[in-house]
Amino acid sequence: SFPRRRSSDLTDDEVEKSVLDHEIDAAQGEVDVMNKYEKLIDEPEDRQLFDALKSARNDYAKCFQQILNLSREGHREEARNLITKRLIPLRNALLRAAAAEVVWNKADADAGARRIMVALNWTSIGIVFCLAFSVGVVGIAHDIRQRLQIEQNLRQTEDRFRSMFEYASLGILVCGEGGRIVKANDAFCRMLGYSEEELLVKSWMDLTHPDDLDIALQNKKRLWSELKGCVDREVRYIHRSGTKIWSRVRVSLIPNEDGRPQYSVVQVEDIRERRRKDEALRESEERFRIMADGCPTLMWVTNSEGDLQFINRAYREFCGKDLRHLDGDRRQLLFHHEDEPDYTEAFQQAVGEQKPFRAEARIRRADGEWRWVASYAEPRFSVGGGFLGHVGLSPDITERKLAERALLKSEEKFRQLAENVREVFWMMNANGSEILYVSPAYEKIWGRSCESLYQNPMDWLNAIHLDDRERAYEGFQKQLQGEDVASEYRIWTLDGREKWIRDRAFPIRDQDGQLIRVAGVAEDITLRHLAEEAASKSAAQYQRLVSNIPDVTWTCDRKGRTLYVSPNCAKVFGWTPEQVCEDHGASWIHRIDPHDKDRVSAAFNALFELGIPYDEEFRFQRSDGQWVWARSRASSTYQENGNADHERVLCDGVISEITEQKRIDEELR
Numbered sequence: 001s002f003p004r005r006r007s008s009d010l011t012d013d014e015v016e017k018s019v020l021d022h023e024i025d026a027a028q029g030e031v032d033v034m035n036k037y038e039k040l041i042d043e044p045e046d047r048q049l050f051d052a053l054k055s056a057r058n059d060y061a062k063c064f065q066q067i068l069n070l071s072r073e074g075h076r077e078e079a080r081n082l083i084t085k086r087l088i089p090l091r092n093a094l095l096r097a098a099a100a101e102v103v104w105n106k107a108d109a110d111a112g113a114r115r116i117m118v119a120l121n122w123t124s125i126g127i128v129f130c131l132a133f134s135v136g137v138v139g140i141a142h143d144i145r146q147r148l149q150i151e152q153n154l155r156q157t158e159d160r161f162r163s164m165f166e167y168a169s170l171g172i173l174v175c176g177e178g179g180r181i182v183k184a185n186d187a188f189c190r191m192l193g194y195s196e197e198e199l200l201v202k203s204w205m206d207l208t209h210p211d212d213l214d215i216a217l218q219n220k221k222r223l224w225s226e227l228k229g230c231v232d233r234e235v236r237y238i239h240r241s242g243t244k245i246w247s248r249v250r251v252s253l254i255p256n257e258d259g260r261p262q263y264s265v266v267q268v269e270d271i272r273e274r275r276r277k278d279e280a281l282r283e284s285e286e287r288f289r290i291m292a293d294g295c296p297t298l299m300w301v302t303n304s305e306g307d308l309q310f311i312n313r314a315y316r317e318f319c320g321k322d323l324r325h326l327d328g329d330r331r332q333l334l335f336h337h338e339d340e341p342d343y344t345e346a347f348q349q350a351v352g353e354q355k356p357f358r359a360e361a362r363i364r365r366a367d368g369e370w371r372w373v374a375s376y377a378e379p380r381f382s383v384g385g386g387f388l389g390h391v392g393l394s395p396d397i398t399e400r401k402l403a404e405r406a407l408l409k410s411e412e413k414f415r416q417l418a419e420n421v422r423e424v425f426w427m428m429n430a431n432g433s434e435i436l437y438v439s440p441a442y443e444k445i446w447g448r449s450c451e452s453l454y455q456n457p458m459d460w461l462n463a464i465h466l467d468d469r470e471r472a473y474e475g476f477q478k479q480l481q482g483e484d485v486a487s488e489y490r491i492w493t494l495d496g497r498e499k500w501i502r503d504r505a506f507p508i509r510d511q512d513g514q515l516i517r518v519a520g521v522a523e524d525i526t527l528r529h530l531a532e533e534a535a536s537k538s539a540a541q542y543q544r545l546v547s548n549i550p551d552v553t554w555t556c557d558r559k560g561r562t563l564y565v566s567p568n569c570a571k572v573f574g575w576t577p578e579q580v581c582e583d584h585g586a587s588w589i590h591r592i593d594p595h596d597k598d599r600v601s602a603a604f605n606a607l608f609e610l611g612i613p614y615d616e617e618f619r620f621q622r623s624d625g626q627w628v629w630a631r632s633r634a635s636s637t638y639q640e641n642g643n644a645d646h647e648r649v650l651c652d653g654v655i656s657e658i659t660e661q662k663r664i665d666e667e668l669r
Helices: 012-031 033-040 044-072 075-106 111-135 143-166 186-192 210-226 273-295 311-319 340-353 398-418 441-446 450-455 466-480 525-550 569-573 577-591 594-609 659-668
Strands: 169-177 181-183 232-240 244-255 261-270 298-302 308-311 359-363 370-381 388-395 425-428 435-438 483-490 498-509 515-523 552-557 562-565 614-621 628-632 635-641 648-657
Touching: 012 261, 111 181, 169 186, 181 340, 186 244, 186 261, 210 232, 210 244, 210 261, 261 435, 298 311, 298 370, 340 359, 340 370, 340 388, 359 398, 370 398, 441 450, 466 483, 466 498, 466 515, 466 628, 498 525, 552 569, 552 614, 562 577, 569 577, 577 594, 594 614, 594 648, 628 659
Parallel strands: none
Antiparallel strands: 169 181, 169 261, 232 244, 244 261, 298 308, 298 388, 359 370, 370 388, 425 435, 425 515, 483 498, 498 515, 552 562, 552 648, 614 628, 628 648, 635 648
């Protein structure tokens, strides 16, 4: 370089020349890096290539220095001729030798090879330096420094690219037009289990699964023919172990100086984990779909806007359409116009507030019938807490609605009946601690308010006569045990009147036979009880009367069957009432003397058929075998409502034993 002086003493031309000298020295330093690279040589073939590179470099360096000297001495024309005839051919020879060395050592000494290529870039700059000195420095030195700066930026960019290439998490391949792999980063090597040396003797076709190769070749042909765009698809590679590696590849082209594609860059993403998750998700969705389609209830899933995303088989069969053919916003089915506003408002509110949804509505089935459904839906959220929509069930509740409506009608009828009859209808829970219902007749019979009974369920017991209270309470305990109980007891009303009550209770059980309620009917039987007492007294008087007269009273139907005979029959004829009434009371006719039987039977029938009073005398056999004379009389018949099928015609009569009277009459005659 030139001797240095103080910067204040230098002209502009000298300053430019000084800067240029510094750049030339740096260029020479880059070329000298090959001396350091020589230490990496470890094979004979590599030594031969490097010796050729070193020889070419020495020839180039000598010529380069010669031109520099000529330029500095002012022999510019000679320097220009030497550049054209000598320096440029030597540079080209050096580049060829360097290229052969780089290709050989690319796998093992990639860093050193890069340094060689950087140094060779300076050979071109060196030629420019020589030209600059040969034509003069002023006006060109500044441009040279700019060019040097551009070269430096390019080197830095290349270094960053190489770092990205080597340390990228994605696998990256550089392939030639024939598919041979020129470069592979560590991520791709790890992905397929090969070293880079092993990959450099393969093509990407060797690594592609046979089932994916045809499509991959078609995409490659299209990409290299169109010279634009890229290929983005999923493909299977074959791991060194033989296993399949699912990958997503993006292929783009790198053009040469002429714009023609020279290399293809392949970015490879290992998507095995993603596909495993996708497969697990598909299996989960398929299980859900099978489960949902097996559910007999309408099942549906909506998105965050409330639109349907899924409906099960029962839903599709109900509406007669699949999800793609639902009308409108595909939100729900066709609602009854009376139910739609409330249902829609409730659903939109649940979507907006991201809360559970509950509603009932009538919807039209595919056959046109309106059916009641009850919709129950819960919000669903993503792992991150984002609202995804609702999942719901809509069971058909038409039968339940009809049953409820029938029950309401039945309850209304029962209430109307219970509130307008004289009997008291009541119902309490299984343990007797609560009165569930008591009809208004309770206030008329007990003289106490229904409200008092609701407040105090045992208030009814306080009104019972002291003599009957213990017996009534025992019946109450039996009711709680699930027994059918009928009891009668007396009560005192608040105004001091005594009443007789007949109370009947029966258990109410659930489907499992468990007692759940006790219901009953209580009626005022005071008048009937008084009538029975009067009748009992009258019957007693009648019994005393018939027991003390010598005649026997009887009751028969039109077939001659004896239904009743007074007790003194045993005293008069020796036959007990039970014996006379056996065989439906028909045995008495066989005890009449055969000579009298037809006459007596004809007269008896005339009483029922013609209404002619019956009065006949006949011989009758006593229980001890003795024949006596008897007189039987009956003046009229009457009807009795005996059962629901027919009316019985009866007659009451008197039979007397007249044997002594007949003897006296015979003697008088």
